[in-house]
Amino acid sequence: MAIDRLSDLRQAQRLVIKVGSALLVDRGEPRAKWLATLAADIAEMRQTGEVIVVSSGAIALGATKLGFAKGGRGSLADAQAAASVGQVELARLWSDALGTHNITAAQMLVTLGDLEDRRRYLNASATLARLLEAGAVPVVNENDSVATEEIRFGDNDRLAARVAQAAGADAVMLLSDVDGLYDRDPRETGAALVGTVDGITPEIMAMASSASSSGLGSGGMLAKLQAAKIAERAGIALAIINGTHLSPITRALDDETGTLFLPQADASRRKAWLGGRLAPSGVLSVDAGCMAALANGASLLAAGVTAVEGEFGRGDLVAIHGPLGERLGQGLVEYTSVECTAIIGLREAQQADRLGYTPRAAVVHRDHMVHV
Template sequence: MATLADLRSACRLVIKVGSALLVERGAPRADWLATLAAEIAELRQHAEVIVVSSGAIALGAARLRLAKGGRGSLADAQASASVGQVELARLWSDALGLHGITAAQMLVTLGDLEDRRRYLNASATLARLLEAGAVPVVNENDSVATEEIRFGDNDRLAARVAQAAGADAVLLLSDVDGLYDRDPREAGAVLLERVDGVTPEIMAMASGASSSGLGSGGMRAKLQAAQIAERAGIALVIANGTHPSPLTRALDQGIGTLFLPQADASARKAWLGGRLAPAGVLSVDAGCMNALDQGASVLAAGIIEVEGDFARGDLVAVHGPKGERLGQGLVEYTASECRAILGLRQEQQADRLGYAPRAAVIHRDHMVRA
């Protein structure tokens, strides 16, 4: 895909809708949703569509008359989501039903896409729903999610859903036209039409704030979503959804930012790279960092610090000596074992462990680079 118009050739597309687009002052924007549903119906003439929809907390908070849009506390957010999820499912069912499309509600938690077996189950459910002709409407299950164990925004969720569904592209509908080289409110700010890989320089252009106050994301979350998508070989677009026909405006007029897919990792490596909740951190020295650049594994001799309390097989992040994030992978030892052997060469490790050491702390086959 080289331009936004190429998204019309996608065989499977994930569309993310933010809270501020769907809900205004606690009430659904029914006319706007009707227009979007019509555009989705048009897309479905040649593509399968998955919707990732925010809005449950905002809708539920209005019904329960809770302050701060239901985000005053975790308990308020969970209660609001419980009520709002019913309303959100009805809105999508009614809007898509006018075009003869069946909507299917699918609520997921972070754990559903972090655990490999549950991830494959979610992938199979999405595939079967699409095969049956339904439009899955996915949302994080905020009624049970906690502050510590949650996606926190539906931008990254959309990228993970696209990965699980084997989608060609993700379209994030936002309240801005796309990624600007600086705050778009500043004079001279330039909209970037295409980004070939999310670099530290690109990430520095982002703000973490949600301008509407309803959502939980921001441009930084969208760029993190782009990183997840690009690693899996999936294109991602940020476009303005506030207009009456947002898909037509973005795709036909070419207004938005297209993030090009990068190396198409294996399914398992893409899943591993997209995981969001490492259980700990291994910091390594400069020599190990250089070896990782050549495709090596993480060895105990190069580890200088261990953070967290993790078990064998858990996901851990790997940082360089200055705290720079190098990647993440599945660790072969517990945290206490890592602390016991850090800095030691393989021939020195058996005395500390009480058994023959493994080949690596994180094998290169079980690691993805940042």
């Protein structure tokens, strides 16, 4: 089905709904009345399709239980401990709220690595599919009790988009503390809500404002736009709506108030996964000629590489940057970082002498590359 307006989300066969900490928790306590109305919204959406919830809130809830200052974010150790305690409370909240509507909630904790590694990604996909088939609502959260600052999503907006990819969802709904994306800081006079976005451009990215971040969670408008880029590559619609009201989904869809990012070209599932990965192991910089060739669908050859950063092995994810440091794309590299450094700028005929073996067809093959 085509999703061209917010109200079309009612017909989504599989929908991911992301709920942030600031909406679910107020001063360390759950917003029980608000959650009850959201659960009713979810029950209504399940009349026409399946629903997955991506929910923050474990750290905030656990910090209250443990008496930690700064909402449990005073240190990494505090956050991990608070998350361990808070996940129990978070699971109970969702189980009780959805149970009122005879819906079974299933807790699913994931790490960045679970969705970055192809095999673990497919395992997560299979688990989500089986839970939905069994009639449950998976409640997904990043496993903050083991995540570190270096190896984590950092926000549940992008996690929601990645979960939507893994689940083969039609749409993602991000509940925010503003009505959607504004063309400038929403606190400015004359700021206008952008109702529909047909492809994220640099101009759209420039509209992101820190004003939409409450400080309790880790997201903001920039994270939501990054999530939308992940979703649109996979042919998934994404909506930002105001979640601060009671019955937030019903209100937004009835009033057509929010921002809908239309799905773009539906990439293969492998390329969608590759484009959504968030943690490159290194960077390959290229010259202007190579940048033009890549734009025309060519593979990345050693002759066009000008610099190598980071340490990586064959098959690792690397980012590809242009002459001015602009991000061009990312892909799976065919050489180690040491080998890449050895053949910088060399044509195929020169590479064998440097490597000691017949070179591969490309440094990054076009079939294992996505553009941004």
